[in-house]
Amino acid sequence: MAVEKLKSKLIKQMLERGILDLKKVLEIDAKKGRIAIRGERMLLTSSLGFANLHGSVEKIAGKAAPAIIRGYGGSCGKRDFVGVWKSWLPDIKVETVLSLFPAIYSTVGWGKVVDLSLGNDEGRVIFKNCFEADAVLKIHGERDSPQCHFMTGYLAVLCSEITGKDWQVTETRCEAKGDEFCEFTLEAK
Numbered sequence: 001m002a003v004e005k006l007k008s009k010l011i012k013q014m015l016e017r018g019i020l021d022l023k024k025v026l027e028i029d030a031k032k033g034r035i036a037i038r039g040e041r042m043l044l045t046s047s048l049g050f051a052n053l054h055g056s057v058e059k060i061a062g063k064a065a066p067a068i069i070r071g072y073g074g075s076c077g078k079r080d081f082v083g084v085w086k087s088w089l090p091d092i093k094v095e096t097v098l099s100l101f102p103a104i105y106s107t108v109g110w111g112k113v114v115d116l117s118l119g120n121d122e123g124r125v126i127f128k129n130c131f132e133a134d135a136v137l138k139i140h141g142e143r144d145s146p147q148c149h150f151m152t153g154y155l156a157v158l159c160s161e162i163t164g165k166d167w168q169v170t171e172t173r174c175e176a177k178g179d180e181f182c183e184f185t186l187e188a189k
Contacts, residue, residue, distance in 0.1 A: 040083065051135035054147070066149040073153025080154075081161035094118065097162050110151075114181065118159065123167075123186035125155060130182040133175035146174035148182050155184055165189070 027036040035042045058065040085092055102113035111127035111134075127133075136147040146152075148171050156169040166189040173179035 047131045047135035048139055050132065051139035054136055055140060069149035070153030073150035074157035077154040077157035078161060081158055094162055118186065121188040125184045127182045130175060133182050136176040143177050145177060146171035147176040148174055152184060155186065159186060
């Protein structure tokens, strides 16, 4: 019960500080052609644009495409840890991230986090309606293998930054290959 109270308190504090409230953090300057969230310039695009990027990287890089997309996801995970998690919650703890992760990532449209666990040496994250799988499925149709390479890289680096350990993340189920949800397993290296 104490964990639930802490989770509620943290989410309430984040809402009060405007972290999840776009009305408080979104800046639109049509004259300059800029959109920013908390001062960081953003680009609004559809998830289908992301799927087009997937396809273009696959076409150009072939079998190296998943590694390139994972690398991009990892660099985004590192940026978000430093620019978002650490700046908003300087005394960040693993428990804090675990309690807030579902609300934050569901709120910003990455998909619905339906399960999340992270122990000392292993963990799991399950997304329903994962933006990456959904986009790949819509543009390229059902695939034979998991497609959430960005998410895999993002989760690996974010978890590494949070825990100080290196993590191997593997997508074991993927909506883009017909599974009910996207499942990512995490193992400490």
